[in-house]
Amino acid sequence: MISTDRKNRLRRSMMFLSAQRPNLIRDSYLFAPDSLIFDLEDAVAENQKDSARFSLYHAIKNIDYHGVERLVRINALDTPHWQEDIRVSVAAGIDGIRIAKCESAQDVHTVETAVAAAEEEFGRPIGSVLLMAALESPLAVLNALEISKASPRMFGIALSGGDFRRCMRTTGKGGGVDMFTARGLMVLSARAAGVQCFDTVYTDLDDLEGFEKETQLIKHMGFDGKSIVNPRQIKIVHKVFAPSQEEIQEAERVMIAIRENAEKGIGIFQMDGKMLDIAFMEGAERTIALAKASGLYKGDL
Amino acid sequence: MRIEHKAMAGTLESSDVMVTVEPAEQGIQLSITSPVIRQFGRAIKQTALETMERLGVIDAKVTIVDQGALDCTLKARLESAVYRSVGITENIPWGRDNV
Numbered sequence: 001m002i003s004t005d006r007k008n009r010l011r012r013s014m015m016f017l018s019a020q021r022p023n024l025i026r027d028s029y030l031f032a033p034d035s036l037i038f039d040l041e042d043a044v045a046e047n048q049k050d051s052a053r054f055s056l057y058h059a060i061k062n063i064d065y066h067g068v069e070r071l072v073r074i075n076a077l078d079t080p081h082w083q084e085d086i087r088v089s090v091a092a093g094i095d096g097i098r099i100a101k102c103e104s105a106q107d108v109h110t111v112e113t114a115v116a117a118a119e120e121e122f123g124r125p126i127g128s129v130l131l132m133a134a135l136e137s138p139l140a141v142l143n144a145l146e147i148s149k150a151s152p153r154m155f156g157i158a159l160s161g162g163d164f165r166r167c168m169r170t171t172g173k174g175g176g177v178d179m180f181t182a183r184g185l186m187v188l189s190a191r192a193a194g195v196q197c198f199d200t201v202y203t204d205l206d207d208l209e210g211f212e213k214e215t216q217l218i219k220h221m222g223f224d225g226k227s228i229v230n231p232r233q234i235k236i237v238h239k240v241f242a243p244s245q246e247e248i249q250e251a252e253r254v255m256i257a258i259r260e261n262a263e264k265g266i267g268i269f270q271m272d273g274k275m276l277d278i279a280f281m282e283g284a285e286r287t288i289a290l291a292k293a294s295g296l297y298k299g300d301l
Numbered sequence: 302m303r304i305e306h307k308a309m310a311g312t313l314e315s316s317d318v319m320v321t322v323e324p325a326e327q328g329i330q331l332s333i334t335s336p337v338i339r340q341f342g343r344a345i346k347q348t349a350l351e352t353m354e355r356l357g358v359i360d361a362k363v364t365i366v367d368q369g370a371l372d373c374t375l376k377a378r379l380e381s382a383v384y385r386s387v388g389i390t391e392n393i394p395w396g397r398d399n400v
Binding site: 087 | 392
């Protein structure tokens with residue numbers, strides 16, 4: 001069994017780095033993203049796939065990432081690389097795998113079978129390696145719900161905008177309108193399946209204003225976080241996802257009030273003229289967790 | 302493992318190390334260049350010899366051009382070069398004696 005805490009941990013910023021680049025492998029965690037995604041796929045040239053795996057293996061075995069989640073993006077299932085990618089990832093002890101170009105629940109099952117075999121081979125607890133899926137085509141997005149529900153290992157789905165836009169024959173110059181339906185479908189599916197949902201990377205690294213605007217958009221849509229390609233983007237994501245002081249105070253009062261009333265045997269009550277019950281607890285807890293991660297809450301909850 | 306062909310791994314980028322292995326006759330012939338050779342030369346040599354022993358490589362010419370790599374990067378490049386020299390890229394025995 002995978003603990004809910006591991007699956008539901010905070011993942012506002014998930015930063016890609018090439019598993020083949022020693023300086024990135026050494027320094028990336030210093031920028032404090034919530035997750036690191038060691039890339040064996042697009043960031044690694046075809047003739048360096050073997051070398052990147054050795055690099056990944058020894059990095060994970062030897063470098064202390066100070067609690068930053070360590071995920072690996074494996075090569076797509078139509079390549080000759082993905083099985084060895086899974087073996088090395090599991091053997092090294094990574095936290096989870098990002099399935100590139102996932103199209104269906106069957107793709108998740110295929111990866112899951114190989115992961116389980118690797119867990120057995122390398123003596124890791126069966127079921128311990130988490131999975132997430134990158135949805136990169138219209139078909140994948142339309143299958144978002146079945147993909148999200150495909151395995152108890154699944155913790156989230158992510159939109160991969162580059163390939164998606166290529167399939168849709170759009171350029172991204174329309175302010176994101178081309179991805180509106182996909183984003184909406186994905187976040188709905190993720191919530192229905194009880195997994196997290198992550199937005200695509202923003203590749204114009206000099207346009208930090210545009211990046212912040214897009215991050216605000218996806219936060220309001222209900223996304224849990226965003227894929228990142230540059231450390232400069234991390235602080236912006238964390239700032240956008242940080243709750244305001246009013247939200248933190250409100251969440252604190254809600255949590256305390258629900259607990260106190262529950263002790264008295266009261267399930268539903270009024271606070272500031274609003275009806276409150278246990279259904280508000282989860283949102284309040286999430287606000288406090290975000291506040292803690294953002295360094296904004298020092299209280300006792 | 303027996304080194305069959307000349308093979309290379311790594312780059313000359315900062316923090317990386319370029320390793321070349323070639324067939325040789327008598328033992329491990331090591332050549333090391335590094336900007337930090339005074340400080341880390343001995344450690345680089347030790348990692349190289351230990352890695353070759355772990356992989357069961359008895360005879361090889363090993364050329365190491367270091368650019369300030371971490372020990373784990375050096376191990377990765379050494380292993381990558383050796384496995385390339387014997388043409389193996391899959392079913393690597395991760396975590397066993399020979400990785």
